[in-house]
Amino acid sequence: MKLTGANVLMDEPSGDFDAHVHVFERDLPFAPGRRYTPTNSATLPMLSDNLRTIGLDGALLVQPSFLGCDNSYMIEALEVGKNSDLTFRGVAVVSQDASEQELVDLAKAQVIGLRLNLIKRDQIERFNIEDWSNVLSVANTLGWHVELHCESHDILSILPALLDRCERIVIDHFGRPNQSAPLECPGFKYLVGNRSGQLFVKVSAPYRVFPSSPTSALHNKAAPLFSELLSALGPSRLMWGSDWPWTQHEHxxxxxxxxxxWYSSWVNETQNDDGAQLSRD
Known part of the structure; x- marks a missing residue:
């Protein structure tokens, strides 16, 4: 079994893709008010080496929060990537006042989605979907997906309105449920209970879901989340992301x-569980 959500979003019927990576250099001008400043670079050649090492065919480049709405470095990387044997697409961060022409230009540069990074409390408090009406409308017309990054307890206050306006919504990092009882989080339950066909979820960065757990425990901690999401959404609406280069978690x-x-184990264990269940039945 292969998760093919990234194939759907990238309109690539074949191939195996990393759905969540970042590229940047440490001497770029960073956004004011950022919560993190990188000390190392993560370039397209470095990413390409990683992809080739494990036999992947490309990746979705996601604009990192510390670069704000200046997508120029990612656009340059996408331009370079056009001459590669690998396939790259981009997910941009834009302001609520972004013009139609700005989004069209991004689409011409191989951007296929926009990211709403609402992980900070003040970002949630300032977010008003009416302020984003024009941007979301243009994004939808362009066939883009909207990627939502927020804590699980904020999903219910944001996601239903997005689903009313956008054909494809991508949820970051398992939906960021509460680590103490992740399967019981109302936001996570909403994801697995939604039958709209519009939702995609990234199975990525378990350390962001379970920040108090040792690295050795992350695989087992995230396995039940993977199983629930796979059962509810199916492989065509899930996608794996490495979250390379693991910003804020380099340690x-x-x-x-x-x-x-981690991903290979989750898939294999799920397939083994299904086989065991069939034999019992």
Whole structure:
């Protein structure tokens, strides 16, 4: 079994893609008020080496929060990527006042989605979907998805209105449920209970869901979330992301191979569970 949500969003029927990576250089002008400043660079050649090492065919480049709405570095990377044997697409961050022409220009540069990064409390409090009406309308016309990054307890206050306006919504990092009882979070329950066909979820960055857990426990902690999402949404609306280069979590000493191994294990264990269930039945 292969998760093919990234294929659907990228309009790539074949291939295996990393659905969540960031590219940047440490000497770029960073956004004021950012919550993190990188000390190392994460360039397209470095990413490409990782992708080739494990036999992937490309990736979705997601604009990192610390670069704000200046997508120029990502656009340059996408332009370079056009000459690669790998396939890249972008997810941009724009302001609520972005013009139609700005979004059209981004689409021409291989951007296929926009990201609403609402992980901070003040971002949630300021967010008013009416202020985003024009941007969301243009994004929908362009066939873009809207990627939502927020804590699970904020999903219910944001997601229903987005679903009314947008054909495809992508939820970051398992939906960021509460680590103490993730399967019981109302926001997570909403994801697995939604039958609209519009929702996609990234199975990525379990350390952002379980920040108090040691790295060795992350695979087992996230496995039930993976199983629930797969059962509810199916492989065509799930996608794996490495979250490379693991911003704010560099201290964990992760490797690209390690993050891919989590995914492979979740898939294999789910298939084994299904087989065991069939044999019992």
């Amino acid at each position: 964990l000493g992760l490797s690209y191979e390690k993050t891919r191994a």
